[in-house]
Amino acid sequence: MTAPASQLASPEDPALRSWVESANDPAGDFPIQNLPYGVVDDGPAVRIGDRVLALRDVLDAGLFVKKLSSDTDFLIALDVGWLNGIAELDPSAQTMLRQNIAALLAHGSASKARVERMLRPAADCETAVPFLVGDYTDFYASLHHATNVGSMFRPTNPLLPNWKHVPIGYHGRASSIVASGTPVVRPKGQTVASDEGPPSFGPSKLMDYELEVGFFVGRSNPLGESVPVAEAWSRIFGFVLVNDWSARDVQKWEYQPLGPFLAKNFATTVSPWVVVREALEPFRVPGPPRSADDPKVLAYLDDPAGSNLDITLEVHIASAAMREKGMPPTLVSRGGFRDMFWTPAQMLAHHASNGCNMEVGDLLASGTVSGPTKESRGCLLERTWRGTEPIALGDGTERKFLQDGDEVVIRGFCEAPGRPRIGFGECRGVILPAKA
Numbered sequence: 001m002t003a004p005a006s007q008l009a010s011p012e013d014p015a016l017r018s019w020v021e022s023a024n025d026p027a028g029d030f031p032i033q034n035l036p037y038g039v040v041d042d043g044p045a046v047r048i049g050d051r052v053l054a055l056r057d058v059l060d061a062g063l064f065v066k067k068l069s070s071d072t073d074f075l076i077a078l079d080v081g082w083l084n085g086i087a088e089l090d091p092s093a094q095t096m097l098r099q100n101i102a103a104l105l106a107h108g109s110a111s112k113a114r115v116e117r118m119l120r121p122a123a124d125c126e127t128a129v130p131f132l133v134g135d136y137t138d139f140y141a142s143l144h145h146a147t148n149v150g151s152m153f154r155p156t157n158p159l160l161p162n163w164k165h166v167p168i169g170y171h172g173r174a175s176s177i178v179a180s181g182t183p184v185v186r187p188k189g190q191t192v193a194s195d196e197g198p199p200s201f202g203p204s205k206l207m208d209y210e211l212e213v214g215f216f217v218g219r220s221n222p223l224g225e226s227v228p229v230a231e232a233w234s235r236i237f238g239f240v241l242v243n244d245w246s247a248r249d250v251q252k253w254e255y256q257p258l259g260p261f262l263a264k265n266f267a268t269t270v271s272p273w274v275v276v277r278e279a280l281e282p283f284r285v286p287g288p289p290r291s292a293d294d295p296k297v298l299a300y301l302d303d304p305a306g307s308n309l310d311i312t313l314e315v316h317i318a319s320a321a322m323r324e325k326g327m328p329p330t331l332v333s334r335g336g337f338r339d340m341f342w343t344p345a346q347m348l349a350h351h352a353s354n355g356c357n358m359e360v361g362d363l364l365a366s367g368t369v370s371g372p373t374k375e376s377r378g379c380l381l382e383r384t385w386r387g388t389e390p391i392a393l394g395d396g397t398e399r400k401f402l403q404d405g406d407e408v409v410i411r412g413f414c415e416a417p418g419r420p421r422i423g424f425g426e427c428r429g430v431i432l433p434a435k436a
C-alpha cells in the first residue's frame, strides 16, 4: 500500500510497505509496522530495516508531514536525550509522531530523497540504554522457572505457598543496567563449598544468564495512588529483551532471607530498540488458563483482557574460539513469553498496588522465561540442571555454566499469519575474566 504525500500513515496497517528495502525482508525484525525507538549518539532515533533515523534530524529539516501537538514540546522531549521525553509526551502526540515517521518511510513518501540521506546503517551506530532508568524491578513470573529452580533448592517444597497468589519480585539496581554489547566482568563474591559454609571470597564459578522480557513504564502514578489492572497495559511504553546475569554460587549463599543481592546487581543487559506497545498489540494474548486447583486471582490482579505477548525467544552462545573462527553461535534455548503465569499488566498493577509511585522509564522485567520442555528453559541452571546435563556448543566444547569469553545473544520476535514479523533485535554480552 502507498501512503499519499502529505498524509499520515498507519503503521498498524499490515499491508503498509516501506521504500527502505531491508524493511520488507520477511525474515527481518524491523518492518514499517515495528518502528521501535532507541537512543543513538545521545539522541532518540527510530529503527527501520537495517537503517537508523535520528528524530532530531527529521525535526530540524522540517519534514514531519503533520505538526505534532507542539513542536516546542517535541524539541524538549528530544533534548532529554533518552526516551523518557517521548514517553512523557501526550498520548495523542505519541501517536502523531509514530504516524509521521511511518508516512516518511512508506512507499510514496514525498520526502523519500531527503530522508534517505539521513538514514545511517544500523551496524555503524552505537546504541545506548534507551531510557534513563530510575528504578528496576525483576519479577519471577514463569511457573516453569519457579518450579524448576524451587525443586533444586527445596526438593520437597518447590513452589512456596504465596507464589500463585502474588507476583513475586525484588528491587534490582538501575545503575548497573548496561547497553547491549557492553562486556560483563565476571563478579567476585562469597561462595561456599557446603551449605553451612564457611565461605571464601573470589570469582564466581557458576556464571549464568537469564532470558527475560522487560518493559518500560510510560506513565507515572503519584505516590499513594495505585494503577488499576485494567489501565496497566496502556501505561506501558514498550518492551525490550533483558539478560539478568546471575552468579549462581553467590546467589545460593546470600539469597536467604531477603532474596537476590550481589548475585544479580553487577550487570543487567537490555536490547537497544524499544518495541512500542502499539506494534505488539496484534500479538497480545491472555495469560495461560489457571488449573482447576489453582487459587482464584484476587480482583485487583484480574486481567481478563490479557496482556501476555506471543513472543518467541531464543538464547544463543558463542565461545571466543567460535567467534574467532567465524562460526555462528549455538542455539541453546527456544521458548515463548505467552505462557508466563503473571502478565505484564499484573506485574505493573501489583507493583503500584500499595501506592508505590512508578515513574516514566522504570524498568520491570519478567523473570526468567522458561517453558515446559528442556529446550525452552531460559537459564543454564535449569538448562543443564545445575550442571548435571552439560550442553554442547558448536566448537565441540561443553558448558555447565558460562566461561570467560563466552558471548550470550538473546533474540525475540513475534509472528502471525498475514502480518510482517515484529522483532526485538538482539541483546548481547561477552563475559570478561574477573578483575585481579
Ligand code: CA
Pocket (backbone or CB within 6 Å): 138, 139, 210, 212, 244, 367, 368
Ligand atoms: Ca531474573
